[in-house]
Amino acid sequence: MGNHDAASARARVGAAGDSAAPQQGARPGGQQLMKLSNWPVSRRLYAVIALALVMGLVFGGLEVAAAESSATQFGRVLHLAQLGQQDVLLTQELQNERDYSLGLTYGGAKGDLPALRNATDAEAANVLALGAGVDGSYPANIQASVAALRSKLGSLAKLRDTVLTQFWDRSHGSGIEGLGVLTQYAPLINNLITLNDELAQGISDSRLAIDVRELNLLSLEKDQVAQQRGLFYNAFTQQFFSDGALQALISARSAEQSDEAAFLAAATPAVQHAYSTAAAGLGVKEVKRVEDFFFIDGNDEQANPFFSPNINKETVGFAVAQAPQAWYQASSQKIDGMQAVESGIAQDIVARAESLQHGAGQSALIVSVIVVAVLLIVLAAALMVARSLALPLRRLRAGALDIATVQLPERMRRLSEAPDEPLEVAPIDVLSVDEIGQVARAFDQVHAEAVRLAGNEAMLRTSFNAMFVNLSRRSQTLIERLARTIDSLEQNEDDPERLYSLFSMDHMVTRMRRNSENLLLLAGHEGARKWSDPVSVADVARAAVSEIEHYARVVLSIQPGVAVVGPAVSDVVHLLAELIENATLFSPTDTAVQVSGAELASGGVLLEITDKGIGIPEERLAEMNWRLRSTPVIDVSVSRHMGLFAVARLAERHGVQVRLRPASPQGLSALVWLPDAVIEHMARPFAGPRPPLAAQAAGLQVRRSPGQSGITAPAAAGQEPVDWFRGKNLPS
Numbered sequence: 001m002g003n004h005d006a007a008s009a010r011a012r013v014g015a016a017g018d019s020a021a022p023q024q025g026a027r028p029g030g031q032q033l034m035k036l037s038n039w040p041v042s043r044r045l046y047a048v049i050a051l052a053l054v055m056g057l058v059f060g061g062l063e064v065a066a067a068e069s070s071a072t073q074f075g076r077v078l079h080l081a082q083l084g085q086q087d088v089l090l091t092q093e094l095q096n097e098r099d100y101s102l103g104l105t106y107g108g109a110k111g112d113l114p115a116l117r118n119a120t121d122a123e124a125a126n127v128l129a130l131g132a133g134v135d136g137s138y139p140a141n142i143q144a145s146v147a148a149l150r151s152k153l154g155s156l157a158k159l160r161d162t163v164l165t166q167f168w169d170r171s172h173g174s175g176i177e178g179l180g181v182l183t184q185y186a187p188l189i190n191n192l193i194t195l196n197d198e199l200a201q202g203i204s205d206s207r208l209a210i211d212v213r214e215l216n217l218l219s220l221e222k223d224q225v226a227q228q229r230g231l232f233y234n235a236f237t238q239q240f241f242s243d244g245a246l247q248a249l250i251s252a253r254s255a256e257q258s259d260e261a262a263f264l265a266a267a268t269p270a271v272q273h274a275y276s277t278a279a280a281g282l283g284v285k286e287v288k289r290v291e292d293f294f295f296i297d298g299n300d301e302q303a304n305p306f307f308s309p310n311i312n313k314e315t316v317g318f319a320v321a322q323a324p325q326a327w328y329q330a331s332s333q334k335i336d337g338m339q340a341v342e343s344g345i346a347q348d349i350v351a352r353a354e355s356l357q358h359g360a361g362q363s364a365l366i367v368s369v370i371v372v373a374v375l376l377i378v379l380a381a382a383l384m385v386a387r388s389l390a391l392p393l394r395r396l397r398a399g400a401l402d403i404a405t406v407q408l409p410e411r412m413r414r415l416s417e418a419p420d421e422p423l424e425v426a427p428i429d430v431l432s433v434d435e436i437g438q439v440a441r442a443f444d445q446v447h448a449e450a451v452r453l454a455g456n457e458a459m460l461r462t463s464f465n466a467m468f469v470n471l472s473r474r475s476q477t478l479i480e481r482l483a484r485t486i487d488s489l490e491q492n493e494d495d496p497e498r499l500y501s502l503f504s505m506d507h508m509v510t511r512m513r514r515n516s517e518n519l520l521l522l523a524g525h526e527g528a529r530k531w532s533d534p535v536s537v538a539d540v541a542r543a544a545v546s547e548i549e550h551y552a553r554v555v556l557s558i559q560p561g562v563a564v565v566g567p568a569v570s571d572v573v574h575l576l577a578e579l580i581e582n583a584t585l586f587s588p589t590d591t592a593v594q595v596s597g598a599e600l601a602s603g604g605v606l607l608e609i610t611d612k613g614i615g616i617p618e619e620r621l622a623e624m625n626w627r628l629r630s631t632p633v634i635d636v637s638v639s640r641h642m643g644l645f646a647v648a649r650l651a652e653r654h655g656v657q658v659r660l661r662p663a664s665p666q667g668l669s670a671l672v673w674l675p676d677a678v679i680e681h682m683a684r685p686f687a688g689p690r691p692p693l694a695a696q697a698a699g700l701q702v703r704r705s706p707g708q709s710g711i712t713a714p715a716a717a718g719q720e721p722v723d724w725f726r727g728k729n730l731p732s
Helices: 009-020 041-101 113-131 140-154 156-166 178-197 206-238 245-266 269-279 282-296 323-417 435-492 496-522 537-546 566-585 618-630 636-640 642-654 692-698
Strands: 554-558 562-564 593-599 605-610 657-662 668-674 679-681
Touching: 041 113, 041 178, 041 206, 041 323, 113 140, 113 156, 140 156, 140 178, 156 178, 178 206, 178 245, 206 245, 206 323, 245 269, 245 282, 269 323, 282 323, 323 435, 435 496, 496 566, 496 642, 537 554, 537 562, 537 566, 537 593, 537 605, 562 566, 566 593, 566 605, 566 642, 566 668, 618 642, 618 657, 642 657
Parallel strands: 554 593
Antiparallel strands: 562 679, 593 605, 605 668, 657 668
16 A cells, blocks of 8 residues: 555645644633733733732732721820820939928938938839830930930939039038938939920920920929928028028029919819919918918028018917928929829820720721722722623533534534434523623524534535435436446457456456445445345455455455454445455555454454555655544545545444554554444354355355456465355356
């Protein structure tokens, strides 16, 4: 079968195209997926949703972060407010300790000073504990103030030692130097007041800012009052004003009045009321009487006002002997009243800071919940929209693929079997009226048009098939008449040369009949030759050899004892005849074509037809095997490869498998596997010519060969072609 079917280039291209065509629904490669236009619609929708969610998360996260930052900032403010509240208490204890020290005398008893110092140390410990919580997240100036405060509190013991050792004139009973003691305590107390003034730094809350302003002004005023308490206490103890003390008192009184005016201008009505209540106490009035005595009545200009007879219970509320303690108690009452107002303001600051922190925390929580809720709503809405687009598209794609791969081929098959079948088509399951639904309706129209065209094609094919059948039947009738005429001439002819010519004509008529049967195959009809009884595989092979022109070159080697069932005999003979004829046509005329066959242990019978041709390329061999395996659709190329088409159709009809492969050392082998369904075992193997009764029973017609009539034609030894299709016996 060397140079087989030279005109198969076009068909080979079609076969290669069919085999290389991409599968339905195949996805593009990785590089193509990088292009946005190649993304699936669902992926694009989900990408948009993801982008929207990311943007929502970013902006929502910024809002949540801002709320969290605000809550954190208010938390720092709360911590500073608590520290400021403790600073107020520590400032009061330091002022008490300082002012009490100014009433001591050299060599005298210390009185309540140790207890006052212990109270100061307790409050200082609380301040240090709260100050340790001021870390790097706080503003730099607050960190610096807290660091300075902690440093000064660490040096408090040294300050006390300095006060008790360096501010005396070392004479028994002498008083301490008041201005020096005030100067020593001033940095620490001022640091506490300054720190409280920085509580609301960076906070835009007006109420908190007013409270901090009130606290600062009241603290400044109270410190001036405390300084006056200490200086008068020192003067009453010594019964004279030390150098600079009187001027310091005047300055402190002036600063007190200025700070009081500023405080009352900045204070809220509630704080003003509390302050007025505290200022109405008995101690405040006694302090005013003493200050008026010295600064209003002009007694401060006397050489020694403390020896003035005007200092009595009627003028200042106490006698000179009682003056130190009476003054300290009265001024302390005034300071304690101011301290109560100051502590109330500090408590308001803490409460406001707690409220702001709680509000900021609630705001952060609400913002977080709102952001999450909005994102979930957006996600749900986006997914619903995406689903409303993606699912119809998927149904449209699945419906289109089902139509292309299942419904339309099945409809075309049914139309080919029954051209008058109704042409209605079921719509794709996308019933919306949007653009996707419009595409589905358009595809339904395409489907309907395809079915209509398929129906027309089926009608046309049916007409062509009927035409092929009519032509084939007419040809077969003429061929049978011609065959009978040739048989009649053969029976009455004794001249060897004429008889040889008649035999050649007989073989050509047989080929014409096979071509006519190929037309029936082309039209999908079965041939007229039918058998009911099984025929041995060897006789089937001989019958096939008898239908070709170069039968004498064929050498048979068939295992006996196996037969082909009656209904398949005609088709197997036709199939083998096409393959054997192809092998003789495309191999050298001086070479033999081997036809061998044996039963397989795995089932079935394997026949092999081998020639000594030049073979064919692998690509073409693959294409021919594809044609034998897939039974291609009828087109113009079928007329050029009628043999392959006939073999494929006949093999498909009975489940026979045919495969071509290179022979060794050259040529081509055709493997024909007959399944168990078309073979059966014979009770007695056929060996030699059948007797007339057996031949008639099997429908087998035995024809003599040219050698039997004296014709000098080559013939395979021991092989004689058998012709079953003549309708009458030939002479033996």
